[in-house]
Amino acid sequence: MVEVNSSGCRQYGSHLVEVESADEDEYIRAHSRNTRCSNWIVLRDSVTEGDWRWAYGGARPEYTNWATNEPDNIFDQDCALLDSFYSYHWVSGSCWIAHNFICEKDYPSTEVPAVG
Ligand SMILES: [Ca+2]
Ligand SMILES: [Ca+2]
Numbered sequence: 693m694v695e696v697n698s699s700g701c702r703q704y705g706s707h708l709v710e711v712e713s714a715d716e717d718e719y720i721r722a723h724s725r726n727t728r729c730s731n732w733i734v735l736r737d738s739v740t741e742g743d744w745r746w747a748y749g750g751a752r753p754e755y756t757n758w759a760t761n762e763p764d765n766i767f768d769q770d771c772a773l774l775d776s777f778y779s780y781h782w783v784s785g786s787c788w789i790a791h792n793f794i795c796e797k798d799y800p801s802t803e804v805p806a807v808g
Contacts, residue, residue: 701795708734709796710746717757720794721780728776732793735772735782741765744772758782 701707711717711733724731736747744763745752763772763784771787774780774794785791 700793704795704797706795706797707748708732709794710734710748711753711755711757713755714757717755721757721774723794724774724776724780727792729792730773730776730780732771732773732785732791733782736770736787737763737765737784738770738787741768741770756782 709716709720711720720731720733734747735744735753737744738747739745742765743752744756759775759778759781762778762782763769765784767786769784769786771785772782773785773791775783775785
């Protein structure tokens with residue numbers, strides 16, 4: 693199960709990434725491409741089906757980069773990831789599947805995504 697503050701992120705004082713802009717998306721997509729890894733982000737619709745939210749801050753996303761026909765919610769998927777099979781666009785995935793993940797740390801003045 694993907695936890696919002698998965699221990700992998702928490703040990704760095706961070707949380708799973710919220711992708712708020714095209715710049716931030718391209719940054720983590722480049723990292724995913726370079727490492728050839730699918731990566732969880734913290735977008736969920738586990739509270740209300742179809743109502744995708746950034747599960748750390750709770751906001752609805754203003755920016756999204758879903759793959760074509762995603763999120764498809766097959767098998768009641770409630771977690772989103774950058775999927776290597778979809779050129780690292782976003783797809784809905786089953787939360788219990790093991791994938792790598794990207795952490796983000798918020799800085800007081802300016803937000804800089806930290807890749808882990
Ligand atoms: Ca962010
Ligand atoms: Ca769902």
